[in-house]
Amino acid sequence: MRAMSMHVPIRPDWICAACGLPWPCMTRKRQLVTEYHGAYVSMMLHLSGFFIEACQAMPVVASGVLHRRFLGWRCELPAGVGWQSAPAGHARPCPAK
Numbered sequence: 001m002r003a004m005s006m007h008v009p010i011r012p013d014w015i016c017a018a019c020g021l022p023w024p025c026m027t028r029k030r031q032l033v034t035e036y037h038g039a040y041v042s043m044m045l046h047l048s049g050f051f052i053e054a055c056q057a058m059p060v061v062a063s064g065v066l067h068r069r070f071l072g073w074r075c076e077l078p079a080g081v082g083w084q085s086a087p088a089g090h091a092r093p094c095p096a097k
């Protein structure tokens with residue numbers, strides 16, 4: 001059985017239940033990367049469902065902003081965490097920092 005994360009979204013504002021930050025918070029992002037290790041596409045499919053739900057729940061927020069928040073955070077992770085370089089063909093390379 002998989003351990004439950006306390007860093008779950010509180011709807012409809014999509015705020016983290018554990019730390020009060022916009023979800024997914026950095027802790028949850030790290031957890032997701034660990035949970036979906038080696039399954040980048042599966043993680044993106046999982047997050048895509050949340051992205052669609054959030055777009056419906058927050059119609060005044062630009063979809064581009066929500067897209068970055070839910071799906072575009074890979075490049076925000078510290079070096080060595082997650083898919084700084086995603087599997088070939090699955091994502092654009094992260095821009096140089």
Ligand SMILES: [Zn+2]
Pocket residue numbers: 007008016017018019020021025026027028
């Ligand atoms: Zn959190």
